[in-house]
Amino acid sequence: MDIDAFVTAHRPVWDRLDHLVKRRSSLTGAEVDELVDLYQRVSTHLSIVRSSSGDAMLTGRLSALVARARSAVTGAHTPAWRELVRFFTVSFPVVAYRARWWWLGSTVAFVAVAWVMGAWVAANPDVQATIGSPDEIAQLVDHDFADYYSEHPAASFASQVWTNNAWVAAQTIIYSVLLGLPIPYVLYSNAANVGISGGLMASRDKLDIFFGLIMPHGLLELTAVFLAAAVGLRLGWTVIDPGPRRRTEALAEQGRAVMSVALGLVVVLFVSGLIEAFVTPSGLPTWARVGIGALAEAAFLLYVIAFGRRALRQNETGDLERAPDVAPTA
Known part of the structure; x- marks a missing residue:
């Protein structure tokens, strides 16, 4: 030849x-x-x-x-470590970034409800009386609220907190199957609980203790819950406005996005649980404990903005349709 x-x-x-x-x-x-x-x-x-x-x-x-x-x-298989790296540098942050306005809306609504509820409880003794007797409120304000964070060994408490926070976020994720309709009620219930506790503490001039104990872990913890709510609500809105895609395709894509957020929040809530177990009840000054929580919150938001914006500019969606294991099809 x-x-x-x-x-x-x-x-x-x-x-x-x-x-x-x-x-x-x-x-x-x-x-x-x-x-x-x-x-x-x-x-x-x-x-x-x-x-x-x-x-x-x-x-x-x-x-x-x-x-x-x-x-x-x-469709050759990609090594597991590359898939893991892609998930945390592309899939999770881009889904979170694309839901940023729903995320912001959930945050503003929650804070507004909690603030109004807290101010209402703090300013009305009659409302406080419907919540508990003066002795019960005094027990909560003077002992129970602070003791909650230190009455268990830190390691077991971290596990308990992680499980509880994951369940709250999971509820929000699960409700996305119902097109997100129950999610506003979940947010309202949690906002009311935070507002009532804060209002009772404020009525006894213990608001500094309230924020000093709730902010170190609460910033990151609530941010995770708001993100879960955002993608769930966005899924529900997809039914109303699927955009240029067919409704079934849009729902499938957004449904997979919800799962991406659920997996990513496992790590976020784990960090929040560690802070709540080891930092919140520690002997550090209040400014130091709150500073650690604020640093964790800032790091998470910067991570989402940096990686999410970059992935969005590359036309990534976080959906499996762009995953390495998918072979091209006609």
Whole structure:
């Protein structure tokens, strides 16, 4: 076989296959069909070269091209560590960033309800009387509220807090299946609880203790809950306004986004639980405990903004449709 003539005759085919493989994530249906056809043809060329020529360089080149094309056609598996890195640098932050306005809205609504509820309780002794007797309120304000954070060993308390916070976030995630309709009630219930506790503490001039104990872990903890609520509410809105996509496609994409947030919040709530168990009840000054909580909150928000904005500019959605294991389809 004349190897030079063989290379001259088939090089355009090899170059075209190499071009399609490099564009594997953005091929049209016709290009996918062409990719499969060229893969089969170049595989035949490789067999001919192996059986009729001793050109090791050409054999190696075609072997590498066929291997890459096979990976594009069949969807080669990506190492687990790369998938994990992609999740925390692309999938989770971009889903959170895309839900930023729902996230902000959930935060503002929660704070507004908690503030109004707290001011109402603090200013009305009659309302306080419906919550508990003076002795019960005194017990809560003077002992129970602060003792809650130190009455258990830190390690077991961290596990308990993590489980409880994860359940609250999970409830919000689960309600997204109901198109997010129950989520405002979940937010309202938690805001009312925070507002009532703060109002009772304020009525006894213990508001500094209240914020000193709730803010170190509460900033990150509530931010996680607000994010869970945001993606759930966004899923519900997708039913009303799916955009340019078909409604079923939009729901499927947003549903997978909800799952991405659920997995990411496991880590966020774990950090919050550690702060609540080891920092909140510690002997550190109030400014130091609150500062640690504020630092954790700032780090999380900067992480979402930096990685999420970058991924969004690259047209990432956090959806599995762009995952490395998905083979191109017509």
